Amino acid sequence: MARILITSALPYINGVKHLGNLAGSMLPADVYARFQRLSGHDVLYICATDEHGTPAELAAAAEDKDVRTYCDEQHDIQRQAGAGYGLSYDYFGRTSNTPNIELTQHFAAVLEDKGLIEERVEHQVFSIDDDRFLPDRYVEGTCPHCGFERARGDQCDNCGRLLEPTDLKEPYSKISGSKNLEVRETAHLHLLQTKMEDKIRAWVDASDGWPSLAKSIAYKWLDEGLRDRSITRDLKWGVPVAKDGTPREGFESKVFYVWFDAPIGYVGATREWADATGNDWESWWRTDKGAEDVTYVQFMGKDNVAFHTVSFPATILGSEEPWKTVDKLKAFNWLTWYGGKFSTSEKRGVFMDQALDLLPGDYWRWYLTANAPEGSDSAFTWEHFQSLINTDLANVLGNYVNRILRFNKSRFDGVVPEGGEWGADEDWLASELEARLKDAATHFEAMEFRKAAGEVRAIWALGNEYLTRAEPWTKFKADPSAAAIGVRTALNYMTVMAKIAQPIIPDAAKTILDALGVADDERTWPACDVREMLTALPLGQAVEPPEVLFKKIEDTDVEAWSERFGGAE
């Protein structure tokens, strides 16, 4: 039994995430976690909301709430949305909770002890009417190069030149529009990443288990040269810059930058889990306290790779403490909306909570896994969604369950029938299954989710092929016992179909296994002898057809949804 620590990139607190976010980290992490649990491993799947930073403050202000209240509400909304998709976190924590605050302050203190943190004075734009320092991109004004009137403080969108906020002519606050700005001096802590470049590069060199996408992004950053990075901000909402409970002098109104404390949230949320369950968090994170046998797997979108392969490692490696670092890293490309970007403002795309209003979580889980943006960006379209759901879930899997259970009910009184002999058709089924089962497990293990889903689908389809060969409906007329072996094998086969479906569509799989009376402790990943699998159900056991597993998506649904959420043109 292996110990596997799984984290998915932390969703930012600012609003419910869209399907692309779900598909690119939380869902595949969950599928992987479920697969590994079914395979008998000790899995700890941790996630949390990333709550600090300016966007959270502004979103709260827009709703006329204090930040804490806003985050409380949003955290709850995201937790519920995750539950709607069956995301099986062992713990869904918060970066604003005490464990993360303490850990963040701890890392900062240790890094400073190692000489990797330095106080530097910067010049930043302060908005008197907003009563706050403005992050670069919240200062706008006229570009000194091209005259574009809405250039951002970090760069001009029109001519593309990099800017400093102080370069802008006629600057104004993007938050309030106020022109009542001034440049003030402000001190910040800087993490001296330049000193750690060699150490990080050596660590990247030594890493295996990363896909090429991840390595190339890490090297790109290293090749460009790391920069010392400010890790504090002039904000109220965040981890206070303090040590042992005492605020740092001159930093009373400052907090750590969200990008510094967010990844530490993986550890923080693990501590929350330990506090809540009475478990030990250090045995998962400290190699001096039992974590040396842990395999740590991270899931994230490609935009997050640099932070996980360079920035966060800088924090961890810089501490020189025996923290666990990532072993395997799975990075995803984008799920696009008809080839373009998901966009709230332009009403393009579906968000996690909205999708659940349309259909249950399993529908989305299947589509987003079978069509995961693994090798390249992958397009969501309603038409494609409809096609995959109807074919794979309703026709191939759902109909199989329905056809065989109903036939069994009308011909064999709804119990696993006796009679008939294992024959050539059953041998054929067993050998096909054995090969495909092995492939499916390999793909799940390798985190190749499209291929895993494809193999699962192939195994489902194999059931229908078997029925075509066995044709119990024909045999029943002349020899009911010849039909019985076909039905019995088909019922046993259905248990395998459902068991391997569990990582991807857990709810539907549970419905099927319940209908077949499979005990909870027999629902692990099928790994025994294939013939044993196909003869496991006790003769005479009652099996009841469940309600229709998956309803089909009609053309009228697609029309209505395209209208509401955007679609082709």
Add this chain to the structure above:
RNA sequence: GGCGAGGUAGCUCAGCUGGUUAGAGCGCACGACUCAUAAUCGUGAGGUCGAGAGUUCAAGUCUCUCCCUCGCCA
């Protein structure tokens, strides 16, 4: 503008370190079957692998140029 990803059958995508007639699923056509959510099973038709040039005995797979799409720019 810089950087990144990508342009492979009608659609969504596989194609590792170059090597027999370029693959899958969906869609489509035809056939079979009737237990089933008009479901299922079988067969088949579809591609000058964005364009051009080059390296090589051999390129979707390497090099260069160009065109186009998407994203990021902390």
